[in-house]
Amino acid sequence: MLVNFYKLEGTGNDFILLDFLRGRFSFKSGKIVKLCERHFGIGADGVLVLLKARGKGADFQMRIFNSDGTEAEMCGNGIRCVARYIYEKGLSRKSVLKIETLAGLMEVERRAGLFRVRIGKPEFSPEKVPVLSDEPVIDKPLKIDGEEFRVTCVSVGNPHCVIPVESLEGIEMKQLGPVIEHHQWFPNRVNVEFVEVISQEHLKVRVWERGAGETLACGTGACATLAACVKLGLAKKSAKVSLPGGDLLIELENNFLYLTGPARLLYKGQFDPKNF
Structure with missing residues (x-):
């Protein structure tokens, strides 16, 4: 049939x-x-x-x-x-x-x-992400292949590791993505977002999705990125998130995330x- x-x-x-x-x-x-x-x-x-x-x-x-x-x-x-x-x-x-x-x-x-x-409320507590840490992972160092990144971990219903960078150009996603996805910190593996802050109302993102690899877009990844950037003081509570596949509007209202696209x-x- x-x-x-x-x-x-x-x-x-x-x-x-x-x-x-x-x-x-x-x-x-x-x-x-x-x-x-x-x-x-x-x-x-x-x-x-x-x-x-x-x-x-x-x-x-x-x-x-x-x-x-x-x-x-x-x-x-x-x-x-x-x-x-x-x-x-x-x-x-x-x-x-x-x-x-x-x-x-x-x-x-x-x-x-x-x-x-x-989408719901962003959760930074390590047991909710989950991430193996005694405290929330917010702007913490993570070494990958000898290079140190500052990472923030958040759950928006699924786990994310958000990494602000000066530029997305030159990010070796196929090399870094799977290593971070399977890192020992993350018992359930993790989605990975590299973010370049264009302005407080415009974020540019590349995503490595857990179980799928690099994709043209990830809705929850865009939400996690905004939540992390707000927490770090890098973004306002409403911002355009540009991904290779297009733009999404992400808003944080009364601690609830909203995704429009x-x-x-x-x-x-x-x-x-x-x-x-």
């Missing part, structure tokens, strides 16, 4: 969406890896799975799998893509969707063609699970 899939993208972060509102999702991690493979599969940064809500007050449930087959707690670009699909297919007329994730219940509001996601439904297709 062929399975329908939908291809979507949010600021260059591309996803395969599988609609299992009326079925049972049982794909193994190996199948996820093969689907995301860009030469022999469909190709994507990850797989989004839309499911019936389980908890009270939720409209839908989203699961997100990285291209290495691991499951993530949350994805800011992915949840916007899920919202785009829900509205495109007429699955809800609500102006604000409540979507369950492993990081909790997220609210997504449709605003003039864009989507505003209430686009999402596009690109095309629909079918695949035979036996081939993966």
Whole structure:
């Protein structure tokens, strides 16, 4: 039996969406890896799975799998893509969707063609990130391959390590990203953001996503970057975050992070699970 899939993208972060509102999702991690493979599969940064809500007050449930087959707690670009699909297919007329994730219940509001996601509160306590430290890791030194970086660790539903640099030019992401992702400080691994501060209202970011590698954008990474830069006094509470795939508006209001950006439904297709 062929399975329908939908291809979507949010600021260059591309996803395969599988609609299992009326079925049972049982794909193994190996199948996820093969689907995301860009030469022999469909190709994507990850797989989004839309499911019936389980908890009270939720409209839908989203699961997100990285291209290495691991499951993530949350994805800011992915949840916007899920919202785009829900509205495109007429699955809800609500102006604000409540979507369950492993990081909790997220609210997504449709605003003039864009989507505003209430991400939640940034957490700097080491047990919440998690990071192996007796105190919050804020502007602390981390040595990688003989080079010292000043890092700030924060959770926005998933773990992030934010590193301000003078310039993003010359950052060896393929070398530094995996080393930091798998560093002994991080028991659950970590997402890595290098940030160049253009101004207090404009941040330029490159991201190494846990389980996916360098991507064109990461919504939660943009949120974590703003939260860290506000904590360090480098940014105001509302800023444009520019990533290789485009710009996002990130806001910190009453200690809650909000992410606003686009999402596009690109095309629909079918695949035979036996081939993966």
